[in-house]
Amino acid sequence: MISFIAQRIAKAIIVLLALVVLNFFLIRMAPGDPAVVMAGEAGAGDQLFIVQLREKFGLDQPLPVQLFLYVKGILSLDLGFSFRQQMPVSTLILQRLPATLLLTGTAFAISLAFGILFGALAARFAGTWADTAITVAALIFYATPLFWVALMAILLFSVAMDWLPSFGYETVGAGYTGLTHVFDVAAHLILPATTIGLFFMATYARMTRASMLEVGRLDFVKTARAKGLSDTVIQRRHVLRNALLPVVTLAGLQAGTLVGGAVLTETVFAWPGIGRLMYEALLQRDYNLLLGVFVVCSAMVLAFNLITDLVYRSVDPRIEFAA
Amino acid sequence: MTVAIKNLKLALPPGGDRAYAVDDVSFELSAGKILCVVGESGSGKSMCAHALMGLLPETVTPESGEIRFEGKNVLALSPTEWLALRGRDIAMVFQEPMTALNPLMRIGDQIAEMFEAHGLLTPKERRQKALALIREVGLPDPERAVRAYPHQLSGGQRQRAMIAMALALEPAVLVADEPTTALDVTTQAQILKLIRDLQRRRNMAVMFITHDFGVVAEIADRVVVLQHGKVVEQGTADDVLLRAQHPYTRALLAAVPTLQPPQRVSLLDRSKAVEVIGLGKTYVSGGGWFRSERRVQAAKEVSFDIFRGETLGLVGESGSGKSSVARLVMRLIEPDAGTVRIGDVDLTKIGGKALREQRRRIQMVFQDPFASLNPRRKVGHIITDGPIAHGVDPAAARKRAGELLSLVGLNAGAMERFPHEFSGGQRQRIGIARALALDPEILVADEAVSALDVSVQAQVLDLLEDLKARLGLSMLFITHDLRVAAQICDRIAVMQHGTIVELKSASLLFAAPEHAYTRELLSAVPGQTSSSKAA
Numbered sequence: 001m002i003s004f005i006a007q008r009i010a011k012a013i014i015v016l017l018a019l020v021v022l023n024f025f026l027i028r029m030a031p032g033d034p035a036v037v038m039a040g041e042a043g044a045g046d047q048l049f050i051v052q053l054r055e056k057f058g059l060d061q062p063l064p065v066q067l068f069l070y071v072k073g074i075l076s077l078d079l080g081f082s083f084r085q086q087m088p089v090s091t092l093i094l095q096r097l098p099a100t101l102l103l104t105g106t107a108f109a110i111s112l113a114f115g116i117l118f119g120a121l122a123a124r125f126a127g128t129w130a131d132t133a134i135t136v137a138a139l140i141f142y143a144t145p146l147f148w149v150a151l152m153a154i155l156l157f158s159v160a161m162d163w164l165p166s167f168g169y170e171t172v173g174a175g176y177t178g179l180t181h182v183f184d185v186a187a188h189l190i191l192p193a194t195t196i197g198l199f200f201m202a203t204y205a206r207m208t209r210a211s212m213l214e215v216g217r218l219d220f221v222k223t224a225r226a227k228g229l230s231d232t233v234i235q236r237r238h239v240l241r242n243a244l245l246p247v248v249t250l251a252g253l254q255a256g257t258l259v260g261g262a263v264l265t266e267t268v269f270a271w272p273g274i275g276r277l278m279y280e281a282l283l284q285r286d287y288n289l290l291l292g293v294f295v296v297c298s299a300m301v302l303a304f305n306l307i308t309d310l311v312y313r314s315v316d317p318r319i320e321f322a323a
Numbered sequence: 324m325t326v327a328i329k330n331l332k333l334a335l336p337p338g339g340d341r342a343y344a345v346d347d348v349s350f351e352l353s354a355g356k357i358l359c360v361v362g363e364s365g366s367g368k369s370m371c372a373h374a375l376m377g378l379l380p381e382t383v384t385p386e387s388g389e390i391r392f393e394g395k396n397v398l399a400l401s402p403t404e405w406l407a408l409r410g411r412d413i414a415m416v417f418q419e420p421m422t423a424l425n426p427l428m429r430i431g432d433q434i435a436e437m438f439e440a441h442g443l444l445t446p447k448e449r450r451q452k453a454l455a456l457i458r459e460v461g462l463p464d465p466e467r468a469v470r471a472y473p474h475q476l477s478g479g480q481r482q483r484a485m486i487a488m489a490l491a492l493e494p495a496v497l498v499a500d501e502p503t504t505a506l507d508v509t510t511q512a513q514i515l516k517l518i519r520d521l522q523r524r525r526n527m528a529v530m531f532i533t534h535d536f537g538v539v540a541e542i543a544d545r546v547v548v549l550q551h552g553k554v555v556e557q558g559t560a561d562d563v564l565l566r567a568q569h570p571y572t573r574a575l576l577a578a579v580p581t582l583q584p585p586q587r588v589s590l591l592d593r594s595k596a597v598e599v600i601g602l603g604k605t606y607v608s609g610g611g612w613f614r615s616e617r618r619v620q621a622a623k624e625v626s627f628d629i630f631r632g633e634t635l636g637l638v639g640e641s642g643s644g645k646s647s648v649a650r651l652v653m654r655l656i657e658p659d660a661g662t663v664r665i666g667d668v669d670l671t672k673i674g675g676k677a678l679r680e681q682r683r684r685i686q687m688v689f690q691d692p693f694a695s696l697n698p699r700r701k702v703g704h705i706i707t708d709g710p711i712a713h714g715v716d717p718a719a720a721r722k723r724a725g726e727l728l729s730l731v732g733l734n735a736g737a738m739e740r741f742p743h744e745f746s747g748g749q750r751q752r753i754g755i756a757r758a759l760a761l762d763p764e765i766l767v768a769d770e771a772v773s774a775l776d777v778s779v780q781a782q783v784l785d786l787l788e789d790l791k792a793r794l795g796l797s798m799l800f801i802t803h804d805l806r807v808a809a810q811i812c813d814r815i816a817v818m819q820h821g822t823i824v825e826l827k828s829a830s831l832l833f834a835a836p837e838h839a840y841t842r843e844l845l846s847a848v849p850g851q852t853s854s855s856k857a858a
Contacts (some may be wrong), residue, residue, distance in 0.1 A: 219417060219422040220422060220423055220426070222417065222423070223415075223424065223485075223488075224425070224436075225409070226409055226410060226414065226415040226417075226489075227436060228411060228437075229406075229410075230440075238428075241427050242427055315427070317426075317472040318426060318474050
């Protein structure tokens with residue numbers, strides 16, 4: 001078990017370094033020069049100033065040297081310096097990370113809990129109106145673009161009914177503390193978290209339903225019925241547990257992607273998280289910041305994959321910690 | 324009597340090939356007696372069992388008749404009444420111990436669930452009872468078995484656990500649906516004995532469903548023979564096995580191969596079609612940076628010859644390495660050591676185009692006629708794929724495919740149809756036609772008749788024998804069924820743990836087995852005394 005984790009972490013670090021190198025070149029292949037953008041914003045267009053900027057930030061070095069310096073930095077957990085924001089990249093990311101984790105974590109929990117619940121209900125009442133209603137709703141949420149759901153949710157719940165705040169992480173300038181602050185953040189969280197959650201909830205509901213119907217046809221379910229177990233116990237203990245295995249796999253793969261999926265939602269709801277940070281870095285050609293966000297996102301995907309494997313092992317005794 | 328089934332009629336959904344799954348069936352189960360319900364696939368025998376358990380599929384409905392148990396007609400029970408009855412008064416053991424247990428639950432918990440389902444005992448007492456039951460059915464290392472998950476037990480052990488579960492509440496009736504079909508012959512003998520012993524000790528009524536007359540002879544007190552959902556014959560075991568009245572029963576009995584091999588001419592003076600020398604194969608799984616690997620030796624030092632026109636049998640239990648040897652001989656997997664010579668070509672030394680050229684000389688017929696034919700391709704394409712890949716003109720290949728289909732006893736019109744439109748036996752014929760399409764010198768048949776009913780099995784065996792004579796084929800015939808091996812093989816090699824422990828002519832092997840394992844296999848074949856009487 002310990003050696004399994006150690007081995008997986010070692011492999012993950014190699015993958016991460018490969019991703020860093022790939023991203024490094026990808027970003028520099030894109031058109032646009034950060035020095036030109038910065039010079040333009042400073043109001044000075046002359047060539048000398050641009051050259052000075054390049055020298056200052058090491059952008060005049062050959063690419064391999066830049067890469068070498070960058071990888072060396074990462075190995076000592078230094079993600080570099082954001083020239084635009086005049087701050088270390090790691091400080092910027094650490095400032096924004098909690099908000100993103102709160103948003104995606106909540107969205108993930110909502111989508112899993114309700115996705116499995118609705119999926120199980122649909123399977124239990126397969127062929128009835130309840131099943132049809134759940135399946136159709138899931139299909140709609142699955143097919144609707146996230147940003148559109150976000151905009152509609154704002155129009156309905158913030159603008160028309162004025163129930164929930166439409167943007168931000170907290171009420172600016174209110175200076176809430178303690179429980180009041182918690183409730184304030186929670187109120188801000190509901191719309192963006194539900195928006196992200198709906199899509200994934202639809203996926204899990206569809207998957208749980210299909211998987212439960214499939215497991216329901218297996219022999220051991222017949223064995224359970226032959227024991228005289230009630231239908232509710234059979235569905236919960238024998239069918240659902242087995243049906244959740246593919247859902248766990250899917251959820252694990254998607255947990256990492258959720259961070260990326262938050263870019264759009266964070267932008268629409270002005271949520272001060274990593275997604276928005278990435279969006280800003282992209283517009284400003286802030287190479288180091290962009291790379292830093294990429295590295296952190298990749299690390300999270302890898303971490304979620306490892307967690308998925310461990311969870312999978314704990315729910316399925318047939319899986320051994322093989323290489 | 325304990326259970327009386329009277330004029331039971333179970334209706335199938337409209338549009339099927341017949342209106343009733345079970346049509347006017349009557350029989351009785353008595354305490355302390357084993358009733359065998361025999362029939363081929365589709366005869367309705369499992370439906371009777373499921374009706375008795377209240378587990379009929381939703382599409383099958385009881386139309387008339389009744390099943391009386393303790394004075395009540397169980398067909399009229401409400402779902403809640405069924406819950407109380409199932410498991411407690413009538414319990415069931417299923418065919419496939421691999422899939423009939425929940426893979427995510429410990430064996431002990433699955434047994435304890437029987438008590439929980441009926442609200443009996445405290446959790447601690449349930450665990451103790453589970454342990455006691457596991458001891459009673461003879462699972463080795465009971466303390467460990469209680470905590471084991473199904474995949475950690477062998478097939479036979481899992482079936483013992485299933486039986487422990489079924490017996491937990493001391494039911495009056497035990498329904499066993501082909502409980503030994505998926506097991507090796509030696510394991511089957513143990514499980515049959517276990518069921519027999521427990522049934523006597525507890526004076527249970529047992530309804531034992533099987534397609535195997537050997538098993539019937541071994542275990543039955545009374546026998547019911549079903550055909551197309553109707554009872555064609557019933558009576559005591561001796562009456563049915565020795566003095567069968569109905570032509571269908573007689574045909575079924577006649578189709579059971581005997582253990583006496585027919586006299587065959589020795590072919591050892593002919594030239595060799597296949598020469599296998601010192602084949603070795605070890606499967607390695609796992610292994611990595613931090614983990615030691617697991618090795619399974621599937622074949623060690625395996626050597627044999629197949630002479631022209633000869634059928635060599637390869638028999639053994641699951642995991643003995645028979646199928647690995649077949650794949651090695653065909654070079655579907657790479658050997659670690661050894662040589663396979665076909666005529667004067669060393670199959671293990673060539674590769675690429677040369678190997679592909681040679682492949683047409685040795686072809687395979689697979690076990691499962693449902694899985695071995697691509698369901699999305701028409702039969703004509705399935706048969707002509709090989710020849711066309713070897714450069715035969717498509718039109719000529721199709722003409723030949725038509726001839727092959729009639730050779731294996733099918734209509735040439737079959738070419739335009741898909742595999743699912745055929746029965747199991749017909750599909751196996753298609754599989755044989757496919758193998759023959761390349762005009763091979765050698766056929767490798769891997770359990771080619773194991774999935775078939777006895778009557779169909781007999782037809783396919785006849786077909787293979789006939790084709791072999793007509794086309795001068797040599798055959799490597801892999802089977803776990805010694806009766807089948809006795810009928811078709813000239814010589815037989817017995818495999819155990821990846822090695823050949825005995826290799827001699829079929830008549831000699833059955834008359835004078837030398838190796839202890841061969842003797843054990845032979846004595847485990849069910850129904851030896853009665854079936855030879857019957858035949």
